[in-house]
Amino acid sequence: MSVERGTGPEIENLLAERRTFPPDPAFAARANATAELYEEAEADYEAFWARQARERLSWFTEPTQTLEWDLPFAKWFTGGQLNVTYNCVDRHVEAGNGDRVAYHWIGEPGETRTLTYADLQRETAKAANALLELGVRTGDRVAIYMPMIPELPIAMLACARIGAPHTVVFGGFSAEALSGRINDCGAKVLITADGGWRRGKKVGLKHHADEAMASAPSIEHSIVVNRLGDDVNMVHGRDRWWHDIVDGQSDDCPPVPVDSEHMLYLLYTSGTTAKPKGILHTSAGYLLGTAFTHWAVFDLKPDDIYWCAADIGWVTGHSYIVYGPLANGATGLLYEGAPDAPTWDRWWEIVEQHKVTILYCAPTAIRAFMKQGEEIPKAHDLSSLRVLGSVGEPINPEAWRWYRDVIGGGTTPVVDTWWQTETGQIMISPLPGVTTTKPGSATFPLPGIDADVVDGDGNSVPKGSGGYLVLKRPWPGMLRGIYGDPERYRETYWSRFEGMYFAGDGAKRDEDGYLWLLGRVDDVMNVAGHRISTTEVESALVDHQSVAEAAVVGKTDPISGQAIFAFVILKAGQEASDHLGVQLREHVAYVIGPIARPKFLMFVPDLPKTRSGKIMRRLLRDIAEGRQLGDVTTLADATVVDTIRENSGKAED
Numbered sequence: 244m245s246v247e248r249g250t251g252p253e254i255e256n257l258l259a260e261r262r263t264f265p266p267d268p269a270f271a272a273r274a275n276a277t278a279e280l281y282e283e284a285e286a287d288y289e290a291f292w293a294r295q296a297r298e299r300l301s302w303f304t305e306p307t308q309t310l311e312w313d314l315p316f317a318k319w320f321t322g323g324q325l326n327v328t329y330n331c332v333d334r335h336v337e338a339g340n341g342d343r344v345a346y347h348w349i350g351e352p353g354e355t356r357t358l359t360y361a362d363l364q365r366e367t368a369k370a371a372n373a374l375l376e377l378g379v380r381t382g383d384r385v386a387i388y389m390p391m392i393p394e395l396p397i398a399m400l401a402c403a404r405i406g407a408p409h410t411v412v413f414g415g416f417s418a419e420a421l422s423g424r425i426n427d428c429g430a431k432v433l434i435t436a437d438g439g440w441r442r443g444k445k446v447g448l449k450h451h452a453d454e455a456m457a458s459a460p461s462i463e464h465s466i467v468v469n470r471l472g473d474d475v476n477m478v479h480g481r482d483r484w485w486h487d488i489v490d491g492q493s494d495d496c497p498p499v500p501v502d503s504e505h506m507l508y509l510l511y512t513s514g515t516t517a518k519p520k521g522i523l524h525t526s527a528g529y530l531l532g533t534a535f536t537h538w539a540v541f542d543l544k545p546d547d548i549y550w551c552a553a554d555i556g557w558v559t560g561h562s563y564i565v566y567g568p569l570a571n572g573a574t575g576l577l578y579e580g581a582p583d584a585p586t587w588d589r590w591w592e593i594v595e596q597h598k599v600t601i602l603y604c605a606p607t608a609i610r611a612f613m614k615q616g617e618e619i620p621k622a623h624d625l626s627s628l629r630v631l632g633s634v635g636e637p638i639n640p641e642a643w644r645w646y647r648d649v650i651g652g653g654t655t656p657v658v659d660t661w662w663q664t665e666t667g668q669i670m671i672s673p674l675p676g677v678t679t680t681k682p683g684s685a686t687f688p689l690p691g692i693d694a695d696v697v698d699g700d701g702n703s704v705p706k707g708s709g710g711y712l713v714l715k716r717p718w719p720g721m722l723r724g725i726y727g728d729p730e731r732y733r734e735t736y737w738s739r740f741e742g743m744y745f746a747g748d749g750a751k752r753d754e755d756g757y758l759w760l761l762g763r764v765d766d767v768m769n770v771a772g773h774r775i776s777t778t779e780v781e782s783a784l785v786d787h788q789s790v791a792e793a794a795v796v797g798k799t800d801p802i803s804g805q806a807i808f809a810f811v812i813l814k815a816g817q818e819a820s821d822h823l824g825v826q827l828r829e830h831v832a833y834v835i836g837p838i839a840r841p842k843f844l845m846f847v848p849d850l851p852k853t854r855s856g857k858i859m860r861r862l863l864r865d866i867a868e869g870r871q872l873g874d875v876t877t878l879a880d881a882t883v884v885d886t887i888r889e890n891s892g893k894a895e896d
């Protein structure tokens with residue numbers, strides 16, 4: 244493992260950006276979060292979170308202890324009982340806010356649907372009763388595989404209402420990815436749809452769901468939303484239409500009190516091996532972590548119109564479309580489609596029409612908009628925006644400034660938020676009324692969070708140096724483990740540096756103590772803000788009958804951050820051809836999902852390896868980037884890279 248990937252010219256660029264942006268005094272005067280929060284949390288972080296938990300969450304039974312920390316296993320708010328859906332929905336209705344809009348939903352073809360908190364309460368109760376009718380009980384797992392339609396958050400909240408953990412699988416994943424996740428957690432019911440809309444086209448889901456269910460014996464039933472009105476295969480006794488089984492249910496379904504540490508959900512994410520990990524989140528701590536950060540980082544006020552443009556299939560959607568915002572009683576936007584459908588205006592039309600005040604999206608989207616030119620957003624009135632968030636990958640200073648200037652009219656604060664599926668909640672970010680920002684820096688750990696940059700021995704690096712990002716104390720939204728594999732949990736996150744959580748990211752702390760994230764230092768790629776493991780793509784390639792061996796690296800990409808570059812050795816007797824290249828890329832899309840389809844694929848006669856047989860990815864990265872080769876002294880056969888180099892003009896795009 245090395246940190247060299249992020250250093251060099253990148254850091255020089257970052258440091259060349261000297262302009263800083265102090266908070267606007269008028270904003271600061273009204274801001275939710277003030278500098279005192281840092282002091283309070285530093286004085287006693289457990290007491291700080293205990294106060295937040297008392298004030299932000301509604302309990303059926305108050306907790307008796309704030310934290311039990313048996314490193315690396317944390318339990319927060321033990322002795323307490325609550326219900327997550329009650330906190331996200333029912334209590335707002337009880338407080339007289341039933342008519343407040345929870346979601347303005349916009350389908351890609353343009354239809355809309357408005358759901359108030361009272362609507363959400365009715366719908367989640369009915370869906371929960373449907374799950375009960377199908378035999379789902381507290382603790383049973385439910386898989387969800389859906390497009391961005393209102394039934395998706397309703398399904399999640401229905402699960403939480405009865406204490407059934409959900410696992411949402413992104414609708415862009417393949418049947419194989421879906422069945423792998425269902426089988427890992429033994430889900431009993433699958434909630435899906437006939438399909439959804441993407442860039443003006445219907446994208447079917449049920450046939451993937453059928454294929455997945457065929458190899459997922461734990462599934463007893465599926466519930467299918469009729470989104471497209473398409474005729475799909477329905478297996479008698481197993482599959483039920485949502486409108487048949489949900490709509491007629493009673494809208495009374497009391498939320499089930501669960502322990503603070505009751506499993507809320509599993510979300511599978513890529514690591515350094517081929518098998519995705521089931522990241523386990525529990526109820527009270529996670530809800531508190533997302534609610535607090537959503538309030539503090541986005542400065543949420545009652546009249547805000549908040550739009551997180553992520554897909555709910557990723558953790559950003561779980562934490563900042565569903566749980567955090569709903570716990571705070573926010574009014575949010577839910578959009579089904581892509582930013583360029585039907586035109587690149589679409590987002591700005593939505594912002595203008597709905598007077599969106601807070602926008603949260605990924606740098607990859609911002610860079611894609613930059614490429615289209617500023618005339619497009621400038622043709623719309625975006626003056627309602629007052630906070631802009633970024634998440635998922637390092638944001639380059641140029642994109643940061645464009646976001647603030649063009650989208651934010653030169654005055655709107657940008658919050659670059661660093662966190663992970665595993666952390667559950669935002670960990671490093673400016674507070675918009677407090678922090679002086681620097682374009683490209685995620686700035687400082689939030690109140691209550693202890694993040695550090697350490698060298699290979701785990702010692703804090705001095706200001707001005709780079710190293711590994713670690714977290715040094717537990718936090719409420721942290722993962723509680725990897726489902727069914729405590730040893731892998733310990734090994735993956737807690738073994739590299741004693742007593743510290745290792746995030747897998749490189750970072751630098753500048754002379755002023757600001758943190759700059761430098762990307763992954765392990766074999767995980769970040770493509771358009773999505774984590775994809777090199778090993779996972781390699782095993783998908785090797786799964787093809789023509790492939791003997793494959794090595795995959797991330798290549799810098801101006802829009803998606805990284806693009807997947809695959810080096811492939813064919814089996815004897817197989818002919819390299821453009822056609823086979825296309826087939827192999829499609830094969831990866833089939834096995835994992837279209838997001839994992841390699842952008843570049845190169846056939847090679849051999850791969851550079853050390854004498855012990857380990858593939859030297861560093862050299863492959865140099866080749867992919869067209870860079871001068873680094874140290875080749877440990878290479879077993881130095882002629883290999885020359886041969887690859889000679890071929891490298893032939894990589895397909």
Ligand code: PRX
Pocket residue numbers: 512558559633634635636637638659660661662663664665685746747748760761762763769772773774
């Ligand atoms: O490498 C970091 C990058 O995304 C990884 C986490 O990916 P995932 O679990 O899919 O969650 C993404 C959304 C929270 C991190 O290890 N990352 C996330 N946010 C940032 C970031 N890198 C730099 N700056 C960020 N703001």
